[in-house]
Amino acid sequence: xxxxxxxxxxxxxxxxxxxxxxxxxxxxxxxxxxxxxxxxxxxxxxxxxxxxxxxxxxxxxxxxxxxxxxxxxxxxxxxxxxxxxxxxxxxxxxxxxxxxxxxxxxxxxxxxxxxxxxxxxxxxxxxxxxxxxxxxxxxxxxxxxxxxxxxxxxxxxxxxxxxxxxxxxxxxxxxxxxxxxxxxxxxxxxxxxxxxxxxxxxxxxxxxxxxxxxxxxxxxxxxxxxxxxxxxxxxxxxxxxxxxxxxxxxxx
Amino acid sequence: xxxxxxxxxxxxxxxxxxxxxxxxxxxxxxxxxxxxxxxxxxxxxxxxxxxxxxxxxxxxxxxxxxxxxxxxxxxxxxxxxxxxxxxxxxxxxxxxxxxxxxxxxxxxxxxxxxxxxxxxxxxxxxxxxxxxxxxxxxxxxxxxxxxxxxxxxxxxxxxxxxxxxxxxxxxxxxxxxxxxxxxxxxxxxxxxxxxxxxxxxxxxxxxxxxxxxxxxxxxxxxxxxxxxxxxxxxxxxxxxxxxxxxxxxxxxxxxxxxxxxxxxxxxxxxxxxxxxxxxxxxxxxxxxxxxxxxxxxxxxxxxxxxxxxxxxxxxxxxxxxxxxxxxxxxxxxxxxxxxxxxxxx
Amino acid sequence: xxxxxxxxxxxxxxxxxxxxxxxxxxxxxxxxxxxxxxxxxxxxxxxxxxxxxxxxxxxxxxxxxxxxxxxxxxxxxxxxxxxxxxxxxxxxxxxxxxxxxxxxxxxxxxxxxxxxx
Numbered sequence: 001x002x003x004x005x006x007x008x009x010x011x012x013x014x015x016x017x018x019x020x021x022x023x024x025x026x027x028x029x030x031x032x033x034x035x036x037x038x039x040x041x042x043x044x045x046x047x048x049x050x051x052x053x054x055x056x057x058x059x060x061x062x063x064x065x066x067x068x069x070x071x072x073x074x075x076x077x078x079x080x081x082x083x084x085x086x087x088x089x090x091x092x093x094x095x096x097x098x099x100x101x102x103x104x105x106x107x108x109x110x111x112x113x114x115x116x117x118x119x120x121x122x123x124x125x126x127x128x129x130x131x132x133x134x135x136x137x138x139x140x141x142x143x144x145x146x147x148x149x150x151x152x153x154x155x156x157x158x159x160x161x162x163x164x165x166x167x168x169x170x171x172x173x174x175x176x177x178x179x180x181x182x183x184x185x186x187x188x189x190x191x192x193x194x195x196x197x198x199x200x201x202x203x204x205x206x207x208x209x210x211x212x213x214x215x216x217x218x219x220x221x222x223x224x225x226x227x228x229x230x231x232x233x234x235x236x237x238x239x240x241x242x243x244x245x246x247x248x249x250x251x252x
Numbered sequence: 253x254x255x256x257x258x259x260x261x262x263x264x265x266x267x268x269x270x271x272x273x274x275x276x277x278x279x280x281x282x283x284x285x286x287x288x289x290x291x292x293x294x295x296x297x298x299x300x301x302x303x304x305x306x307x308x309x310x311x312x313x314x315x316x317x318x319x320x321x322x323x324x325x326x327x328x329x330x331x332x333x334x335x336x337x338x339x340x341x342x343x344x345x346x347x348x349x350x351x352x353x354x355x356x357x358x359x360x361x362x363x364x365x366x367x368x369x370x371x372x373x374x375x376x377x378x379x380x381x382x383x384x385x386x387x388x389x390x391x392x393x394x395x396x397x398x399x400x401x402x403x404x405x406x407x408x409x410x411x412x413x414x415x416x417x418x419x420x421x422x423x424x425x426x427x428x429x430x431x432x433x434x435x436x437x438x439x440x441x442x443x444x445x446x447x448x449x450x451x452x453x454x455x456x457x458x459x460x461x462x463x464x465x466x467x468x469x470x471x472x473x474x475x476x477x478x479x480x481x482x483x484x485x486x487x488x489x490x491x492x493x494x495x496x497x498x499x500x501x502x503x504x505x506x507x508x509x510x511x512x513x514x515x516x517x518x519x520x521x522x523x524x525x526x527x528x529x530x531x532x533x534x535x536x537x538x539x540x541x542x543x544x545x546x547x548x549x550x551x552x553x554x555x556x557x558x559x560x561x562x563x564x565x566x567x568x569x570x571x572x573x574x575x576x577x578x579x580x581x582x583x584x585x586x587x588x589x590x591x592x593x594x595x596x597x
Numbered sequence: 598x599x600x601x602x603x604x605x606x607x608x609x610x611x612x613x614x615x616x617x618x619x620x621x622x623x624x625x626x627x628x629x630x631x632x633x634x635x636x637x638x639x640x641x642x643x644x645x646x647x648x649x650x651x652x653x654x655x656x657x658x659x660x661x662x663x664x665x666x667x668x669x670x671x672x673x674x675x676x677x678x679x680x681x682x683x684x685x686x687x688x689x690x691x692x693x694x695x696x697x698x699x700x701x702x703x704x705x706x707x708x709x710x711x712x713x714x
Contacts, residue, residue, distance in 0.1 A: 126255070129255065130255045153261075156261060157255075157256050157261060160256055160261060160264055161254065161255070161256050164254070164256070164264075186263075187260065187263045187264055187267055188254070188256065188260045188263070188264075189260070190263070191259075212274070214267075215272055215274060218267040218268060218270070218272075219272055219347070219348040221264065221267070221268060222267075222268040222348065223348075223349075225268065226311075236317075239311075240311045240318070243310075243311040244310065244311060247265050247268055247269060247310070248265045248269075249269065249286065249291070249310040249311065576699070576703070577696075577699065577700055577703065577704075580695070580696045580699060581696065583692075584611075584689070584692050584693070584696060587688065587689065587692060588615075588618055588689060591684075591685055591688065591689070592618070592621050595621075595622065595685065
């Protein structure tokens with residue numbers, strides 16, 4: 001039996017999914033724009049919240065800075081300077097945000113920025129609401145570790161939220177909306193007391209059906225989240241590291 | 253897009269981590285440990301009605317490298333049937349695509365925990381000799397462990413000693429299964445610089461070098477392993493780790509002198525540790541049996557090859573070895589003198 | 598060295614030493630050679646017996662008891678034949694038996710078990 005005999009159907013990624021870093025280096029302007037968009041979709045919320053929290057900026061300033069940061073990301077060649085051997089993309093982007101905000105402070109300018117046009121709808125009002133719901137200790141002096149932790153947590157939240165939306169669409173395409181509702185009710189909104197029996201009664205299913213549906217949804221969620229993560233990672237090593245960080249798979 | 257609460261994040265993480273055992277003969281019981289590339293659970297083998305340990309890959313690799321490593325690890329274990337090496341039962345792919353293997357569930361303690369309840373040096377040395385047995389067997393089958401450390405040794409409730417976690421093992425030559433070798437012409441579980449693993453900040457965790465070659469565990473890995481000189485590693489690299497392990501068993505730490513207030517290390521034992529952990533492989537014991545022989549000789553009160561004794565040390569060892577006998581003879585002579593004195597009064 | 602040979606040598610040496618101490622008793626000094634010879638034979642017999650016992654029974658306390666008993670019996674026979682010196686002969690003789698009994702249990706190679714077919 002060779003190792004190929006163990007190849008599963010769904011745990012390998014399609015090779016056509018190139019990472020954002022590869023795409024950002026492309027000579028094709030459309031590819032580069034696509035890379036920027038993918039980065040923006042995954043990172044705008046963590047960046048916005050980070051600017052609000054770390055830099056204590058009012059909402060409108062933070063919105064301006066977030067848009068400015070992503071709009072200028074390609075123009076300033078920041079992604080070209082990224083070296084995956086030296087740091088993670090996530091950490092690199094956070095440091096770039098810090099540097100960007102500091103430079104903005106120095107110049108105190110408010111003139112119109114150049115750079116790429118963003119085609120991503122940024123729901124700042126939603127992000128503000130989330131900030132209100134996020135448990136943060138603003139009085140604590142932010143240490144580098146706590147900043148990193150905050151950014152990581154928000155990045156995971158953003159990544160998982162995108163994966164949940166992908167899963168919703170995937171379920172719809174497979175006519176498995178009920179599965180998604182079960183997943184939503186149990187894993188996303190459920191409290192500690194909710195049980196499979198309760199869910200089964202509510203949805204008129206057997207417990208086995210609920211168990212199987214949730215197992216399927218979790219498996220697909222995992223696959224989708226990892227796929228998204230793979231695209232956002234610049235190397236295999238970074239992907240594995242980020243996956244362990246995102247899912248809390250860290251050796252203790 | 254809905255906001256995900258912290259609780260929802262936790263549930264998503266937990267749900268994503270849990271292996272999908274549907275369609276297998278295993279039923280999940282609980283998570284027991286997390287290693288460098290996977291998680292170990294206890295599961296019930298429903299066909300045989302027994303508890304097993306199930307190791308499953310956590311992150312899938314895009315190039316199948318992690319998967320191959322886990323399969324190779326299982327095959328290495330399968331090739332090493334020895335009472336001191338945890339036996340593997342099964343290997344396969346779960347419904348969620350993750351590779352897993354099951355092995356004997358070892359109830360007991362990790363060596364570093366177990367040793368706290370073993371005060372006597374001879375008892376600790378006897379445990380060490382059993383570790384040597386397992387490692388010597390693996391070497392004889394052409395397999396290097398490369399990550400020997402207390403956390404990778406389990407001591408069972410009946411005193412059985414098992415060497416665990418062969419995830420960093422390297423296959424030296426072809427006494428092991430030919431399929432394992434066929435699957436990997438380089439016959440190394442992972443030694444290619446591109447096949448990187450995750451570096452952990454914890455000193456006890458296995459780490460990788462900057463260029464990605466897996467090394468082992470600081471304090472227990474040989475200098476050549478620390479340099480990433482994977483191509484030239486041989487059994488003497490494991491001997492270095494065994495030396496560090498022996499020192500840990502005797503002093504509580506793998507390197508340097510004993511801890512303040514801790515047991516004073518006997519010169520012969522210190523010499524055995526020092527010889528095993530020489531920086532140059534050529535200066536170390538040539539094989540595990542030689543090292544084990546020296547430890548056995550120490551246990552038997554004999555001179556060890558690693559240490560040249562002074563006359564005083566020889567006399568001291570002779571006295572320790574034959575103490576009771578010498579005392580009997582002395583008592584006999586004293587009794588004789590007393591009888592003579594009594595008779596001449 | 599196997600246990601019987603060890604018992605034989607140790608018993609002979611200790612027996613000879615035991616007999617040699619008769620030199621300190623002027624009354625029997627003239628028969629010293631005979632005493633040393635007899636005592637050596639006595640020690641030798643006790644040693645061989647203890648060695649054979651040690652091959653059969655693997656127990657230090659039982660070995661000591663056996664050696665003590667054999668030493669005592671042999672010394673008693675010698676003292677009885679001498680019609681005197683009971684204490685001076687029996688006590689050291691018993692202790693020699695005890696020492697040999699201990700030594701044959703603790704030291705010396707046990708016979709290698711032969712695999713049954």
